[in-house]
Amino acid sequence: MTPGVKELFATMEYGPAPESGSEAEAWIAAHDRKFGLFMGGTWVAPSSNEWMATFCPSNATELAQLAVANKNDVDNAVAAAKTAFKDWSTRPPIDRAKVLYAIARQIQKHSRLFATLESLDNGKPIRETRDIDIPLVIRHFYHHAGWAQLVGTEFEGYEPLGVVGQIIPWNFPLLMLSWKIAPALAAGNCVVLKPAEFTSLTAILFAEICEVAGVPPGVVNIITGGGETGKLLVEHPEISKIAFTGSTEVGRIIREATAGSGKKLSLELGGKSPFIVFEDADLDSAVEGVVDAIWFNQGQVCCAGSRLLVHEGVSGRFLTKLKRRMETLRVGDPLDKAIDIGAIVDSIQLARIAELVETGVSEGAAKFQPKCSLPEKGWFYPPTLLTNVSPSSTVAQVEIFGPVLVAMTFKNPAEAIALANNTVFGLASSLWTENINLAHDIAGNIKAGTVWINCTNQFDAAVGFGGYRESGFGREGGKEGMYEYVALRKPATPKSEVFKTESIELKIGIDRTYKQYIGGKQARPDGGYSDEILVTGKRMGEVARGNRKDIRNAVESAINAQSTWCKSCHHARAQILYFLAENFDVRKADFVDLLAFAYQSLQKADAEVRKTTNCLFRAAAWADKFDGQVHSAAFSGLVYTRNDPVGTLGIVCSPDQILLGCVAPVALGIAMANTVVAIPSEINAIPMMEFVQVLETSDVPAGVANLVSGPTKELAKIMAEHEGMDGLWSFGSNDLTTKIESLSISNLKQTWCVDSQYCDWTSPAFEREALRRATQVKNIWTPAGE
Ligand code: NAI
Numbered sequence: 001m002t003p004g005v006k007e008l009f010a011t012m013e014y015g016p017a018p019e020s021g022s023e024a025e026a027w028i029a030a031h032d033r034k035f036g037l038f039m040g041g042t043w044v045a046p047s048s049n050e051w052m053a054t055f056c057p058s059n060a061t062e063l064a065q066l067a068v069a070n071k072n073d074v075d076n077a078v079a080a081a082k083t084a085f086k087d088w089s090t091r092p093p094i095d096r097a098k099v100l101y102a103i104a105r106q107i108q109k110h111s112r113l114f115a116t117l118e119s120l121d122n123g124k125p126i127r128e129t130r131d132i133d134i135p136l137v138i139r140h141f142y143h144h145a146g147w148a149q150l151v152g153t154e155f156e157g158y159e160p161l162g163v164v165g166q167i168i169p170w171n172f173p174l175l176m177l178s179w180k181i182a183p184a185l186a187a188g189n190c191v192v193l194k195p196a197e198f199t200s201l202t203a204i205l206f207a208e209i210c211e212v213a214g215v216p217p218g219v220v221n222i223i224t225g226g227g228e229t230g231k232l233l234v235e236h237p238e239i240s241k242i243a244f245t246g247s248t249e250v251g252r253i254i255r256e257a258t259a260g261s262g263k264k265l266s267l268e269l270g271g272k273s274p275f276i277v278f279e280d281a282d283l284d285s286a287v288e289g290v291v292d293a294i295w296f297n298q299g300q301v302c303c304a305g306s307r308l309l310v311h312e313g314v315s316g317r318f319l320t321k322l323k324r325r326m327e328t329l330r331v332g333d334p335l336d337k338a339i340d341i342g343a344i345v346d347s348i349q350l351a352r353i354a355e356l357v358e359t360g361v362s363e364g365a366a367k368f369q370p371k372c373s374l375p376e377k378g379w380f381y382p383p384t385l386l387t388n389v390s391p392s393s394t395v396a397q398v399e400i401f402g403p404v405l406v407a408m409t410f411k412n413p414a415e416a417i418a419l420a421n422n423t424v425f426g427l428a429s430s431l432w433t434e435n436i437n438l439a440h441d442i443a444g445n446i447k448a449g450t451v452w453i454n455c456t457n458q459f460d461a462a463v464g465f466g467g468y469r470e471s472g473f474g475r476e477g478g479k480e481g482m483y484e485y486v487a488l489r490k491p492a493t494p495k496s497e498v499f500k501t502e503s504i505e506l507k508i509g510i511d512r513t514y515k516q517y518i519g520g521k522q523a524r525p526d527g528g529y530s531d532e533i534l535v536t537g538k539r540m541g542e543v544a545r546g547n548r549k550d551i552r553n554a555v556e557s558a559i560n561a562q563s564t565w566c567k568s569c570h571h572a573r574a575q576i577l578y579f580l581a582e583n584f585d586v587r588k589a590d591f592v593d594l595l596a597f598a599y600q601s602l603q604k605a606d607a608e609v610r611k612t613t614n615c616l617f618r619a620a621a622w623a624d625k626f627d628g629q630v631h632s633a634a635f636s637g638l639v640y641t642r643n644d645p646v647g648t649l650g651i652v653c654s655p656d657q658i659l660l661g662c663v664a665p666v667a668l669g670i671a672m673a674n675t676v677v678a679i680p681s682e683i684n685a686i687p688m689m690e691f692v693q694v695l696e697t698s699d700v701p702a703g704v705a706n707l708v709s710g711p712t713k714e715l716a717k718i719m720a721e722h723e724g725m726d727g728l729w730s731f732g733s734n735d736l737t738t739k740i741e742s743l744s745i746s747n748l749k750q751t752w753c754v755d756s757q758y759c760d761w762t763s764p765a766f767e768r769e770a771l772r773r774a775t776q777v778k779n780i781w782t783p784a785g786e
Contacts, residue, residue: 014330014338015338016333016336016338017336017337017338018333018335018336018337019116019119019126019130019335019336019337020116020335021116021119021120021335023112023113023116024113024116024117024120025120027113027117027205028063028064028117028201031064033062033063033064033065034051034064034065035064035065035066035067035200035201035204035224036067037067037069037073037077037221037222037223037224038204038207038210038220038221038222038223039073039076039077039080039192039218039221039222039223040076040077040080040083040084040217040218040221041080041211041216041217041218042217044073044076045067046067046068046069046070046073047070047072047073048068048070048072048073050067050068050070051065051066051067051068052065052066052068052197052224052225052226053065053066054066054121054197054198054199054200054201055198055346056120056121056123056378057122057123057334057342057343057344057345057346057378057379058120058123058333058334058335058342058343058375058377058378058379059377059378060347060377060378060379063120063121063201064201066197066200066224066225067223067224067225068224068225068226068229069194069223069224069225069229069232070225070229070232071232073223073229074192074223074229074232074233074236075236077192077221077223078163078165078192078221078233078236078238078239079238080217080218080221081163081190081191081192081218081219081221082162082163082190082238083218084190084216084217084218084219085160085162085163085189085190087216088185088188088189088190088216088219089160089188089189089190090188091188093148093149093150093151093152094149096148096149096185096186096188097145097146097148097149097186098145098214099148099185099213099214099215099216099219100141100142100144100145100148100182100185100186101141101142101145102212102213102214103141103182103209103210103213103215104138104141104142104145105213106209106212106213107134107137107138107141107206107209108138110205110209111130111134111135111138112130113205114129114134114137114174114202114205115129115130115133115134116129116335117201117202117205118133118134118173118174118199118201118202119334119335119342120201120334120335121173121198121199121200121201121202122170122171122173122198122199122334122345123298123334123342123343123344123345123378123379124297124298124334124342125334125336125339125340125341125342126334126335126336126337126339127337127339128296128297128342133172133174133175134174136175136178136459136460136461137174137175137177137178139460139461139634140175140178140179140182140461140477141178141182142461143182143461143462144182144183144185144186144461145186147183147186147187147479147482148185148186148187151186151187151188151482151486154479154482155187155482155483155486156765157488157489157765158483158486158487158488158489159188159486159487159489160187160188160189160485160486161187161189161240161241161264161485161486161487162189162190162238162239162240162241163189163190163191163192163238163239163240164184164189164190164191164192164239164240164241164242164243164485165191165192165193165194165233165234165236165239165241165242165243166180166181166184166191166192166193166194166242166243166244167193167194167230167233167234167242167243167244167245167246167254168180168193168194168195168196168203168245168246169196169245169246169247170195170196170197170198170199170300170345170346171297171300171301171302171345171401172297172301173195173196173199173200173201173202173203174202174203174206176245177193177195177202177203177206179245179465179476179477179481180193180243180245180476181193181220182461183476183477183481183482183484183485184243184485185215185219185220186482186485187482187485187486189240189241189485190218190219190220190221191219191220191221192221192223192233192239193220193221193222193223194222194223194224194225194229194230194233195222195224196246197224197225197226197227198345198346199345200224203222203224204222204224206222207220207222227250230250231253231257234254234257234258235257237261239263240262240263240264241263241264241265241266241484241485242254242258242263242264242265242266243265243266243474243484244265244266244267244268245267245268245269245302246269247269247270248269248270248399248425248470248471248472248748251267251269251472251748252745252748254267255267255741255742255744255745255748256742256745258741259737259738259739259740259741259742260734260735260737260738260739260741260742262734264484264487265473265474266466266472266473266474266475266476266484267472267473267474267748268302268465268466268467268471268472268474268476269302269425269427269467269470269471269472269748270302270399270401270425270427270470270471271302271303271304271306271399271425271426271427271428271467271471272306272307272396272397272398272399272423272425273293273303273304273305273306273307273425273427273428273429273430273448274305274307274309274419274420274423274429274430274431274446275289275290275293275294275305275306275307275308275309275429275430275431275432275456276309276310276410276416276420276429276430276431276432276442277308277309277310277311277314277318277431277432278311278413278416278431278432278433278435278438279311279313279314280433280434280435281314281432281433281434281454282432282434282454283314283317283318283321284321285432285454286318286432287318287321287322287325288325289305289430289432289454289455289456290305290308290322290325290405291325291329291340292456292457293305293306293430293456293457294306294383294403294404294405295329295340295341295383295403296457298341298342298343298344298345298381298402298403299400299401299402299403299404299405300344300345300349300401300402301457302399302427302471303427303428303450303457303465304401305405305428305429305430305456305457306399306400306404306405306406307396307406307408307419307420307423308405308406308407308408309407309408309409309410309416309419309420310407310408310409310410311409311410311411311416312409312410312411315407315409319385319387319407322385323368323370323385326368326369326370326383326385327370327371327372329341329370329372329383330372331372331373331374331375331380331382331383332374332375332380333375341380341382341383341403343378343379343380344379344380344381344402345379346379347379349379349401349402350379350380350381350402352401352402353381353400353401353402353403353404354381356394356395356398356400356402356404357384357386357395357400357404359394359395360386360389360393360394360395360406361386363390363393363394363395364388364389364390364393365386365387365388365389365393365395365406366386366387366388367384367385367386368384368385368386368387369382369383369384369385370382370383381402381403381404382403383403383405384402384403384404384405385404385405385407386404386405386406386407387407389406389407389408390408391408391419391422396408397423397424399425413438413441413442416442417442417445417446420442420446421445421446421447424469424470424747425467425469425470425471426447426448426449426467426468426469426470426471427448427449427450427466427467427468427471428448428449428450428451428452429446429448429450429451429452430451430452430453430455430456430457431443431446431451431452431453431454432453432454433453433454439453439454439782440453440780443778443780444642447468447469448467448468448471448778449464449465449466449467449468449471449475449776449777449778449779450465450778450779450780450781451778451779451780451781452781453780453781453782453783454782454783455637455781455782455783458635458639458781459477460477460631460633460634460635460639461477461478461634462477462478462631462632462633462634462639463477463478463631463633463639463779463781464476464477464478464479464480464481464641464777464779465477465481465779466481466777468644468776468778469726469747469748470747470748472748473748473750473776475777478631480641480777483772488765488766488769490758491758494757494758496757497604497607499599499601499603499604499607500601500602500603501599501600501601501604502600502601502602503600504596504597504600504601504602505597506535506538506540506593506597507593507597511541512541512690513542514541514542514543514544514685514686514689514690514692514709515544515689516544516546516550516554516706516707516708516709517689517692517695517705517706517707517708518550518553518554518557518706518708519553519554519556519557519560519561519702519703519706520557520696520700520701520702520703521702522692523550523553524544525544525545525546525547525550525710526546526547526549526550526553527545527546527547527549527550529544529545530542530543530544530545531543531545531710533684533685533686535597535598535600535684536600540597540598540684540686541686543685543686543689543709543710544689544709544710545709545710545711546679546708546709546710546711546715547710547714548718550708550710551677551708551715551718551719551722552718552722554677554706554707554708555648555650555677555719555722555724555725556724557675557702557703557706558648558649558675558676558677558703558704558706558724559648559675559724560703561675561701561702561703561704562645562647562648562674562675564701565670565673565674565675565701565703565704566644566645566647566673566674568673568701570623570624571623571624573623573624573670573671573673574620574621574623574624574671575620575699576698576699576700577616577619577620577623577667577670577671578616578617578620579698579699580616580620580667580694580695580698580700581613581616581617581620582698583694583697583698584612584613584616584691584694585613587693587694588609588613590690591605591609591612591659591687591690591691592605592606592609593605594686594687594690595608595609595658595659595687598658598684598686598687608657608659608660609659611660611761611762612659612660612663612664614762615660615663615664615667615761615762616663616667618767619664619667619668619670619671620667620671622668622671622672622767622771623671623672626643626671626672626771626775627643628640628641628642628643628777629641631779635781635783636783636784636785637781637782637783637784637785638781638782638784639779639780639781639782640779640780641777641778641779641780642777642778642780643672643775643776643777643778644673644775644776644777644778645672645673645674645774645775645776646672646674646726646727646750646773646774646775646776647674647675647726647727648674648675648676648677648724648725648726648727649669649674649675649676649677649725649726649727649728649729649774650676650677650678650679650716650719650720650722650725650727650728650729651665651666651669651676651677651678651679651728651729651730652678652679652712652715652716652719652728652729652730652731652732652736652740653665653678653679653680653681653688653731654681654731654732654756654759655681655682655683655712655732655756656681656683656756657681657759657761658680658681658683658684658685658687658688659687659688659691660761661681661731661756661759661761662678662680662681662688662691662707663688663691664761664770665678665729665731665761665770666678666705668767668770668771668774669729669774670700670704670705671771671774672771672774672775674727674774675703675704675705675706676704676705676706677706677707677708677719677725678705678706678707678708679707679708679709679710679712679715679716679719680707680709681712682709682710682711682712685709688707688709689707689709691707692707712732712736713736713739716728716730716732716736716739716740717739717743720739720740720743720744720749721743721744721746723746723747725747725749726747726749726750727749727750727751727752727773727774728740728744728749728750728751728752729751729752729753729754729773730751730752730753730754731753731754731755731756731759732753732755732756733755733756734755736753737753737755740753741753750773750776752770752773
């Protein structure tokens, strides 16, 4: 009997819908399957004559040979970029904009070649390269053509950095290239970019596009090679900034290698992002969301929604729907337009995924894989769901970077938040609920740089992307991303005011005992030692000598105070800072006396006290004005930015400006809802410890501001190593910077180290930079319409 339509639908297979890879193959063949290095606008063979193979993941055959750049090549590429910088950075903005615009146009004209080449080289489905990767790349260059023109006026007081070294991974080869190159060029920098060894071909095609688009020689240099080439780039002394995307492990190595070098650094690292489904969510939409979250790009996505958290009441129903949907996923040839899941980038990555899944099973997880067939050749892994997983198990904590979803349940919103934040990472999250109040409450509480409400994996050039915690620091995209490619212009000669000095005696009252200020209380130093402060040989008093235990206690107080302080309303924080200013003003004569003796200059003391009052008032003013923004993204809905606090902030104060140099960063830090632990100037901590009385009388909640006096280097080291500290500022010598930056790698703290001679707390530009450093951008996406 001839089958009816119903029977046909039940058995009907999707026929193959292949996209031709012949143009991409022809492009590779036209280069004799061998690609050199692009530097100074020309193609050169590697100095070592060393080559490496790149493979097609869907059939495990060699695609081409790539040059391996050695030290000599890296030197030459950096030199070419340095030479080009003089002209490129001083060109009229319209000239740079035209070049970026031409790049966008060129990629658009060759979009199918880029898409097929990317699929061949990386193994990702053509549907994704054609409809997501390449359109986003083009949008990125268009968007940044705009920044090339606006950078001069929108970033007043800032300048380009010079030569930027950029190292990218293999999961979004051309997209990551565009996220790095577009803002760098727009800001007036020149770049040396190293693509990942598995996926360099679209970067090479991009270099050819640069030649056509009129990119001046040396502005863009593309060098291929492995980790060793990347290392050479990181260590190169002429590089002003490193922008890296990749594993947290390599991110740490780069943080350590660049410590104290003065190189600016942005790190976009791993993730273990939660995908949270509440009981009132549209479950069918959420199932589709999961498909996009974890099976997009075979799960090889830093922000993949790899941890599914489902409200207990609906978890059974949801998992049933999800498993049914998994049965319909098709794994196969990436160039087939009807394929959902393509190939894994390399056999090493495939083995890593399989090993982690087996670890999960051995730790008690239940594994579900649909009955899909996998191609015989190539590197493929089926979509996988692991249930019966505990929050502390390996698969719930480690980034698998493959098509593997780990599911857990929660009882209520508070538990959902706790589970979502139970990770060292903080890159992204997706939450699903029809309740707008709940959605925005949860979005505010999740520690991640991006929150998608009822959607997932949305990106746009106008919206900054980047992480909290061990997911790295810095943003890519939008205005927030542009800051990564400029630096505050330093004055040619650091500002130094000259004050009249005279012989001043200390006005002595009753003997003062300065203790540590921890958790809102004055506490005796744990060690029981004090250090005498002498001014021109005369005793001014003693300050407590802090130790490891004092710092530990102070950090603990700051952590405990953080959740309440960051939820207090902006107006309340402003009021407290105004009150602080008011109370300081009442006691200003005492501070003038102390500073006059300390500096042996009444004039200097007077000026510093005036500046301190002004600074407290300005911090109060900023508390409710450092707004986020609504982004003009290519997205149907609302994308808004919250400027979240960094969290617990350590502040190592400058040796000079013994009062202002501590009050200013503390006030700006707490204005932005951080809780702080500050180490006042070791030279003379007395005025700052006297300030404790002002803190005590100004309604500053216990634990919000903590002060520990003592030996700067020793205490700074303890803070840098402390995993409870989220950020660390230091306004001291280069020595101290090196120490702080290299010791802060354990939890990848956000550091801001400025030579004390460039700290100008009266400069609005410097103050704004401090506010930016005191916050981290969180972008929240909410779709509109059906
Ligand atoms: P990786 O971090 O080793 O490689 C990323 C890039 O860094 C590549 O271009 C590589 O050549 C370069 N590199 C490696 N060592 C370097 C060094 N010492 N100095 C400078 N550059 C160096 O990542 P890999 O080995 O390819 O993947 C391993 C794991 O990392 C994955 O399983 C995944 O968990 C994670 N990963 C995360 C990515 C993300 O976007 N967050 C991207 C790629 C990998």
